Amino acid sequence: MIKKPEAIVFFDLDGTLFNSDIDVSPSSFEAIKKLKKNNIIPIIATGRTPCETIDLMEKTKINSIIGMNGQVVIYEKELVYTNSIDKNIIARIYEFSKHEMNIPLSFYNYQKMRVSENSLPTKTFYNYLKQEVPLIDDEIYLREPIQMLLLLCEQGESNYRDRFPELTFIRNTPYCVDVFNHGGSKGNGITKLLQNKGFNDVPTYAFGDGMNDFEMFLTVDHPIAMGNAVDELKEKAEFVADTNDNDGIAKALQKFGLI
Known part of the structure; x- marks a missing residue:
């Protein structure tokens, strides 16, 4: 006990x-x-x-x-x-981020971190945290549960809120927005x-x-x-x-x- x-x-x-x-x-x-x-x-x-x-x-x-x-x-x-995010929702937000917003993502579960690309916004954020950039793997969400995403950007999160009401978007640093299940x-x-x-x-x-x-x-x-x-x-x-x-x-x- x-x-x-x-x-x-x-x-x-x-x-x-x-x-x-x-x-x-x-x-x-x-x-x-x-x-x-x-x-x-x-x-x-x-x-x-x-x-x-x-x-x-x-x-x-x-x-x-x-x-x-x-x-x-x-x-x-x-x-x-x-509390994992549905992979179909992740697929939607990834496509929107990649093709319409040009914003890279980080994929987090409680055991590992991956990024969609190693671009300047990615490097800027992880340098701010004094961390190495995680490995690139933009399909990890298809194989493993993901509990949180990051939008690696200095602005633009307002474009996501109406499109993805299932998710919560909170700016946590000047260079990223935390994304997780609403509630x-x-x-x-x-x-x-x-x-x-x-x-x-x-x-x-x-x-x-x-x-x-x-x-x-x-x-x-x-x-x-x-x-x-x-x-x-x-x-x-x-x-x-x-x-x-x-x-x-x-x-x-x-x-x-x-x-």
Whole structure:
């Protein structure tokens, strides 16, 4: 039987647990250690895939993730939930992107990442993340389940929303838009986790900075916006912390008495 935690804290990555150098501040590392000692479970909640966060999870000893904006949930290394996009919808959006929008795609599942082409927008985005460009495979969706797509572009996502009402489009960086099933979100992933593990009575906290954290803030008991967060998210926060470059996470966890 799984031991019920005293509380759960969800951490967005980019702009939140990561500082501007795409690294975890020493104060946040120490805070995570203290949380675990207090039987408080830290969980990553990100647009990234589990395979992108392997090194981070090893370094921080965080074993749980709400990945791909809630499209995959792993708790203490156990796969709890996935939410895959219908391959016929992927085929439609790929054809539209390739022939009408000239926008490359990334195809993500919880085990791997692939891209439709290695063009300038592709290189620009993965350089921004300080990652190698994934392998090219524009037919992976025909063989494997895909939980999230990325539009690799700086603009143009508005052309997709009416054409693909089955999907949600959220700009997550200046160079990409996250695409997943309508109704899927970090908040939905959190709900699936709490229901699956019987944790609905466990106090929940979340740190975030961007609009893909919006539903997460509506789901948890205590939403905490970083000082560098977008204004729309700050309006939904119980508390606005210091910035991701100024020990915002550690300071807020201390304020809430979690460490």
